[in-house]
Amino acid sequence: MGGDVNFLNFPNDNDYQQHKQVIIIIIRRFSVALLLTLVAGCTEKSSRESDWDSYIEQLTSITNKNKENKLIIIPPNTWVVAHIEPMAENSPSMSLIEFWQLKACELHQTIAERNSGLGRFQQSSQKLLYELAVIDQIPRCVLIIQAEFPELAAELKLLRANKLKALPASIYQATINGPEWARLHSNLQTEALNIASALSALRQLAGFSEQWIRGDFSQSTSNVEVLLGQIYHSNAASYLLRFAQRELAYYQLANQTFISQLAAAPLCLQPSPTRKARRFHGLVTHYFNHNIQQTGSTTLQTWRELNEVLTRIETSLPGLISSQQQAYIDHRHNVQTSLVAAQRDHARMATELLAQCGLAVNSG
Numbered sequence: 001m002g003g004d005v006n007f008l009n010f011p012n013d014n015d016y017q018q019h020k021q022v023i024i025i026i027i028r029r030f031s032v033a034l035l036l037t038l039v040a041g042c043t044e045k046s047s048r049e050s051d052w053d054s055y056i057e058q059l060t061s062i063t064n065k066n067k068e069n070k071l072i073i074i075p076p077n078t079w080v081v082a083h084i085e086p087m088a089e090n091s092p093s094m095s096l097i098e099f100w101q102l103k104a105c106e107l108h109q110t111i112a113e114r115n116s117g118l119g120r121f122q123q124s125s126q127k128l129l130y131e132l133a134v135i136d137q138i139p140r141c142v143l144i145i146q147a148e149f150p151e152l153a154a155e156l157k158l159l160r161a162n163k164l165k166a167l168p169a170s171i172y173q174a175t176i177n178g179p180e181w182a183r184l185h186s187n188l189q190t191e192a193l194n195i196a197s198a199l200s201a202l203r204q205l206a207g208f209s210e211q212w213i214r215g216d217f218s219q220s221t222s223n224v225e226v227l228l229g230q231i232y233h234s235n236a237a238s239y240l241l242r243f244a245q246r247e248l249a250y251y252q253l254a255n256q257t258f259i260s261q262l263a264a265a266p267l268c269l270q271p272s273p274t275r276k277a278r279r280f281h282g283l284v285t286h287y288f289n290h291n292i293q294q295t296g297s298t299t300l301q302t303w304r305e306l307n308e309v310l311t312r313i314e315t316s317l318p319g320l321i322s323s324q325q326q327a328y329i330d331h332r333h334n335v336q337t338s339l340v341a342a343q344r345d346h347a348r349m350a351t352e353l354l355a356q357c358g359l360a361v362n363s364g
Contacts, residue, residue: 046190053293055283059254062280063261073249076241076331079185082177082322095289099309101149105141107156110134128174135163136217164215168337169177171209172320175313180232185328187235188242198234199306201227206312213316237310238273244335247296247299251342258349268357284350285361300339 061193102108107282110133114122122130138160146153184198205227216300261267314321314329321329351361 013339038158048296049246051295052246055288055292056250056253056257058283058287059257061255062276062283063267071249071253073245074331075245076335077324077330079182080322080324081179081182082325083178084173096140097361098149098152101145101152102141104144105137107137107141110137114260124170124173124178125180128170129164130223131167131170132212132217132221135160148356151187167212167246168317169320171212172317174228175205176317176321180228182206183232185236185237187238189235189239192235192239194234195236195239195302195306197230198236199302199309201230202306202309205231205277206309206316209313222271236306240299240306241332243299244339247300248335248339248342251339251346254361255342255345255349258346258353262349265355266356271356271358273357273359277354277359279356281354281359284354288350304336307332336349 099108099111102111110130114130138156142153142156187193205224208219208221208224211217267280268274273281310329310332347361354360
């Protein structure tokens, strides 16, 4: 035993094993408690949801209706980038002599950069910018070389016509089917990220896209990649759709309580306000207007504006959107239509119930 030191001072191995088991149990219980704490933190309701829950609870309390229905939120289909076979290369196929015949044109430098080592590995947005540059520069180059090199000028005109036909597909690949769009629709962070900047960028891109398809290439494209970067760093489409889906689910839940009350006995047997009726009036006017309607109106207006600009871009590219992307878009439109209808139903039924008691929404 001499110089050995037993720091835990266990007289035998059985005592050691017992103490070991106790320590393991304590660690396990602590781990479970920590996990529950973390889960609770992750699932903590937002103040918006708490306001809605309070409204629903008060509605069911005043109307004496059991809260039989549950909040149901139907998730959208996942935004999927469509796999598309690479388009045939539309770059000029010309000899070295013909290439040098373009020396007097800015098109010469554009093609040279495209054929460089870096130029061959372009993202979809960079490919779009190249296509736009070639389409824009060919007419000016034709004017320069037509007298001296008429055959090459004719080839360039044909090339431009082909690129114009393929332009909608290039726009689709760089926007709706690009990584920026996927990020915009799939970023599930709970906080809103850069919504205003993304909305501004989308509006500018929508304008660009419409101009390009009309054949107007007068606007500079120098900030297109900056705009796409602003879109990439936002979760506007995902965040606002999730917000609208929750709003729709809560409106539907509140409306079910109204429907149950309207199907049962009147809120008031006589058209005169009772204490219950005044509580109901205060809830659906003051509480609802202040805590629900007003606080959510700005976010929902932003969502409507986002839908408008996304729809502008989507409808400008018919026949290119994949079936999975279209299903996501259809779901977004359905949520918007259903939410408007649910809001109108809520106002109509609240007014009808108040009228049973001789009250109106704007009465004192």
